[in-house]
Amino acid sequence: MDTLTGMSIQHVPVLIVGSSMVGMTLSVLLAKHGLEGCMTVEKHASTAIHPRAAYFHPRSMEIYCELGVYDEMLAESARLYDSNAGIYDLESLAGKYIQTWLGNINEGIENVSPVTRTFLTQHMFEPILRRYSEKNGVDLQFSTELVSFQQDSSGVTAIVRSTETGEKRIVHAKYMVACDGNRSPGKAGPDLVEKTYHDERYPVGKKTVAQVFERYIRRTAPELKAAATQLEDEVPEPYIELGYRYHSAALMTDELGGVLENPQRATCRPGSHAPHVLISLNGEDGVPIANLFRGTYTLLLGSDASGWEDAARELDMDKTLPEIRRHRVHGDAFYSRYGLSQRGAALVRPDGFVAWCDWQGPAPGTNAVTLLADVMLKILCRVPHASSNTSPSELTVNTPSLSSALFAREKQLFAQKLELQKQMDRIDTEIADLRRMDELQNETALLALRLMPAEEKPPGYSYSECLRKKEAERVTLAAVA
Numbered sequence: 001m002d003t004l005t006g007m008s009i010q011h012v013p014v015l016i017v018g019s020s021m022v023g024m025t026l027s028v029l030l031a032k033h034g035l036e037g038c039m040t041v042e043k044h045a046s047t048a049i050h051p052r053a054a055y056f057h058p059r060s061m062e063i064y065c066e067l068g069v070y071d072e073m074l075a076e077s078a079r080l081y082d083s084n085a086g087i088y089d090l091e092s093l094a095g096k097y098i099q100t101w102l103g104n105i106n107e108g109i110e111n112v113s114p115v116t117r118t119f120l121t122q123h124m125f126e127p128i129l130r131r132y133s134e135k136n137g138v139d140l141q142f143s144t145e146l147v148s149f150q151q152d153s154s155g156v157t158a159i160v161r162s163t164e165t166g167e168k169r170i171v172h173a174k175y176m177v178a179c180d181g182n183r184s185p186g187k188a189g190p191d192l193v194e195k196t197y198h199d200e201r202y203p204v205g206k207k208t209v210a211q212v213f214e215r216y217i218r219r220t221a222p223e224l225k226a227a228a229t230q231l232e233d234e235v236p237e238p239y240i241e242l243g244y245r246y247h248s249a250a251l252m253t254d255e256l257g258g259v260l261e262n263p264q265r266a267t268c269r270p271g272s273h274a275p276h277v278l279i280s281l282n283g284e285d286g287v288p289i290a291n292l293f294r295g296t297y298t299l300l301l302g303s304d305a306s307g308w309e310d311a312a313r314e315l316d317m318d319k320t321l322p323e324i325r326r327h328r329v330h331g332d333a334f335y336s337r338y339g340l341s342q343r344g345a346a347l348v349r350p351d352g353f354v355a356w357c358d359w360q361g362p363a364p365g366t367n368a369v370t371l372l373a374d375v376m377l378k379i380l381c382r383v384p385h386a387s388s389n390t391s392p393s394e395l396t397v398n399t400p401s402l403s404s405a406l407f408a409r410e411k412q413l414f415a416q417k418l419e420l421q422k423q424m425d426r427i428d429t430e431i432a433d434l435r436r437m438d439e440l441q442n443e444t445a446l447l448a449l450r451l452m453p454a455e456e457k458p459p460g461y462s463y464s465e466c467l468r469k470k471e472a473e474r475v476t477l478a479a480v481a
Contacts, residue, residue: 021053043145268357
């Protein structure tokens, strides 16, 4: 009990504001990773009552497969939807067919993911997620809203209120996460971006928004195309869903490359989504390799990668580092898909993204334990340690990204790239504003001519001819731009 306010106080590791799909998903993920006792508050009395979101992409379904609700989602979807349905453009439900955007939403998906795309509305899905959340001990508190919060060095102190009784309580959490939309009262200020989150997610988010905007213009609002100054070329859906790449201090990337790649051709480059391939596991064939990436770091090893396997086993005795699960993987399909030799290894993060890889195995005389330890320290954003058993040349040869100078330069170039992108955005906005002003002036002048008395109009004046000339000028300028 707080003696000053008279309100009760509850201490939790994480306070999640908003208990729709995002909030409940985060709650279960935290519980799955061993963080128990988190609280999720939701101002509404229960789960969604409207359909709203209805299309789940494969990356989302991979996460729900990991959580154990994938099969139930498919079964619920099958009650109302065809799992191989498509997306079509019609004048109306009974009107003329125009064109097909996706003939079969799951065509070819088996080549890049162990799951399928799924139609399932939000009000059908949230009750499933709620049952699973409560089954896993998640503290879901509906009819409870966030009133205010303060942050200090010890965490976040929030005041929540029951929307039914009006009772207020104090909740102190080490972290608070806003999952209640862009108008959330818990929305973070500009000073909160974690060490690597912005570097990884911002470029991907920006690219995704640009691709969504392109599809909106092309499929729904073609009349806006002339005014769209930053329209991208459309790339296939799998590139956006599973082909995005990360670049940050939490990855052993030695090259920047593009944000998107073809997931059907992607190998195990650091920053890429771990490629999908079917393997043999515990005597069972056809097991998705993603089944190995559950809850911790996973070291995929070639059949002759004893050097890296011994190093990981020894490193596991260091309790200051996360557990590294080790799996020897066999078969040409794995080696071809991941681009590894039988002595190679790839380290996959708990989120299923490749953090580091070595194609050929440690060089003779190399201290593999120290190298792998330095890799883990860098991935965890800790300072790699020096060792008398490892020379600088060994670090340079086997893991180029460990060079602090090269990594600093990489970060500098990436920051410059982002700044240039921001400048280009501002320039494009100014150009668009100028064009709108020019069009407005032209329209005003044409209107003035049209309203002008006949005896005052210029010789040979034709309103339709003026419109034709202005449209020709606009098309020419657009083509030049």
